[in-house]
Amino acid sequence: MTTSPPHHAVTARSAGGERTGHPAIQFAGVRKQYLSHGEAVPAVKSLDLSIAQGEFFSLLGPSGCGKTTTMRMIAGFEAPTTGRVFLDGKDVTGVAANKRDVNMVFQSYALFPHLNVLQNVSFGLERKKVGKAEIRRRVGEILEIVSLTGMEKRHPREMSGGQQQRVALARALVNHPRALLLDEPLGALDLKLRQQMQIELKRIQREVGITFVYVTHDQGEALTMSDRIAVMNAGLIEQLGTPREIYEKPATRFVAGFIGTSNIVDGRVSRVENGWAVLDVGPGERIVAPVPGSVRAGQGIEVSVRPEKIGLHRTAPLQAAGSVLAGTVTEVVYHGTSTNYTVATSAGSDFVVFDQNAHDAEDVASRGERVFLTWAPQHSYPIGV
Amino acid sequence: MNRVKRTLAPYLLVLPGGLWLLLFFVVPMVTMFSLSLQQGDIINGYRFTGHWQNYLDAITDYRVQLIRSLVYGLITTVALIVMSFPVAYWIAFYGGRRKPTYLFLVLLPFFVSFVLRTISWRQILTDDGMLLHPLKEAGLLSPGFHILGTPYAVIFGLIYNFLPFMVLPIYVALERIDPRVVEAARDLYAAPMTVFRRVVFPLALPGVFAGVLMTFVPASSDYVNSGVLGSSSTTMIGQVVQAQALANSNYPMASALSFFLMAVLLTGVFAYARVLGTEDVMNAAAR
Known part of the structure; x- marks a missing residue:
């Protein structure tokens, strides 16, 4: 039954079971x-x-x-x-x-409805035949960690969702x-x-x-x-x-x-200079992205850039080392900490820009206005190359 | 106007059922209770005299049948729990998409009258019937062996007739158990038997409780099974009541017996609820 695991394992990190050296x-x-x-x-x-x-x-x-x-x-x-x-x-x-x-915390908590907090949390230790005094000590300790001390006699149905959640956590963790x-x-x-x-x-x-x-x-x-x-x-x-x-x-x-919001551009590499791919989009408009050495001019490429990395300007930037795109604002949504702009660009796709509301009470641009988007070269990220 | 409607609505909803119960349950109960304290005979009529002696007579004359009925009821109920649990468990946890079919099968006997079914069991269990005859032919049983007329036959009939009333409530209780709770028990090192003992069975208790109520009470006061499958040595209290009321027209005695039986059963049920902790059971059931 027991075979040795393959050895491309990640080395053990801090804490827990350093003793074995095996991955958990x-x-x-x-x-x-x-x-x-x-x-x-x-x-x-x-x-x-x-x-x-x-x-x-x-x-x-x-x-x-x-x-x-x-x-x-x-x-x-x-x-x-x-x-x-x-x-x-x-x-x-x-x-x-x-x-x-191993122990599990279920989405629905799956607490034992007929048992109180103490009985729920002791369940695993009792099965493992841990001594009564030891159970009492460990349950007390874990209930303190999850801040449920004093609730030992409560039944799950008498507790809020957050409390039940912590009982579920304690019930699993108490078994180490x-x-x-x-x-x-x-x-x-x-x-x-x-x-x-x-x-x-x-x-x-x-x-x-x-x-x-x-x-x-x-x-x-x-x-x-x-x-x-x-x-x-x-x-x-x-x-x-x-x-x-x-x-x-x-x-x-x-x-x-899936992770956050990304602006993704499908493009063709115009030239490669010292590990940077340049995609010419139009006169004065380009996307610069870091690429591995294997990327050649003329190759199709997908470049992603996060909305919060992009600057939004009313006037064309005088000199920019990074990417520049022109576009028209199609949507402005105020979000409290930031204002989100949707900009139709000449690169073929709509861009989303998160502008931190750090300084002005005024929006940078309004719907229908012509704007320029800029971002630093290292903030472009090529996908799948 | 709206407020009047809203305050009246609950009472209006209760009204049809309430009236029905009042007319056909409360009124007869009161009449019967008064009857149980009357004296006289069928020819000269019965008169209310507060004659508590009826109860004493009922208890002394039919002590044997009363105790026998409770014992038969108890055996039947215990046997039903043991037999129904696996069936209910299997349907609830392994029934899959066929659950409704299996439940229908459990209920299927209800489509034939309960008296008819009991009579057909009489045919099956009779000395030269389809069950005993081949066994006797094969020499597995002595020629004198018989089941009909024995307590076994009566209890067998009771178990058979009340099985669905135990299976269904246990099934409902099991069906409501969150499968994740069972998994959680497994996850916390409980072996399958422990999972059953510590989690599944306690959570099914409200169903068992309901099942016991639905079987012990009617089984103890049943008069059909003993009448059809039993003999004079298995006479149950239900038969006595029936005979006193219908054959002897001794209505006070029949009423006194009925009330005494009811009192015994109610006491039993409450004591049982007390021991089990109804509050917990009811709470669990209400969840």
Whole structure:
């Protein structure tokens, strides 16, 4: 049963289980398909992934992308069709959920409705035959961490969504699992509470040093909390990287579109100068983007640029090293911290520009006005080259 | 005008059912209670005299049948819980898209009159019937063996007739269990049996409670099964009431017996609710 995991593993990071040196979780050649009306439907097409000890790792993607299936394969609720799953270097592919040293926080919390907080949180430790005194100590400790001290006798139905959420968290964490799996745990909370819990979760994770695997479709959540993010789409990982990498350097058009807002231009490289591709769009209009050496003049290319990197001007810039595009404002939407402009450009696509409302009470431009967009060369990012 | 309508609406909604209950439940109950304290005979008529002796007579004369009925009811109910739980569990968790079909199958016997079905069991269980005859031929049973007329036959009939009343409420309770809660128990190291014992069964208790109410009470006061499948040694209290009321026209005795039985059953049910903690059970059911 136990085979050695492949050795391209990411080295263990801080905290948690430094002792082993193995990645906390590893997928090797995993594929998962379901039978639906006699037909095989792939949920996860191909997955090779290594999650380090103590890492806050997010699986991010739209519904049906395979992220939940991936998490359920870690928990042991689903078995991969092919491939192997390793926990802490041990092959657990055929191990039942109740024998895996990971715990899960469910989207609906799934608290035991007939048990009070104390009984809910002690459930796992009792199953593991931990001594009564030890259970009392650990439950008290974890309830303090999630700020639920004094609520031991409450039943789940007597608690708010946020409190139930923390019971679910405590119920899982109290077991000191190898990894904590969180399935969209904040989905049912309102915005304010959600933001508060994001910070709280991050704090708890630092405090306990356990590997967190976080499934979400909310890119904001993933960006704020994660050490690394795997962006999934249609059963495959589109990109794996730090939040900054994912946001600043989207590897695919899907990632560029799914994470935040991106302006994407399809163009042809006019010339390449010292690692910079220049796309001439019109007289005085061009896009400059950093490219790898393999890119040649005449090649088709997709360039993405984030809306907040773009400057909006009423007059043509005198001298600009970076990209310049002319266009007409078609929409102005005031958002409080910023004003969002939609600009029809000669590059073929509409651009979205976020202008911080830092200085003036006045909008820079109004609908129908002719404007110029500029951004620094390094803020262009070529996709898929 | 609108406000008047709004305050009246709940009462108007209750009115048809309420009137019905008043006419056909409360009035007969009161009449019956008064009857249970009357004296006289069918020829000279009965007169209300506050004759509590009727109750004492009922209890002393029919103590055996009363106890027998409660014992049969109890055995039936326990057997029903044991037999219905797996059926309800299977339909609720493994029924898939066919759940309605399986529930329909559970209910199917209701489409034939309960008396007719019991009579047909009489045909099946009879000494030379389709069940015993081949077994006797094969030498597996002694020629003198019989089921009909024994307590086994009566309890068998009771179990058969009340099975759906236990399966359905347990099914409803199981159906309402969030599958994620079951997964959470698995996730927290509970082996399948522990999941059942600590999570599934406690959450199904409201259904078991309802099922017990719906089977223990009618099974204890049943008069058909013992009449059709039993003998004079299995006579149940329902039969006695029936005989006193219809054959002997001893209405005060029949009424006193009925009221005593009702009191015993109500006490039993409340004690049972107390032990189980109805408040919890009802709360869980109301969720």
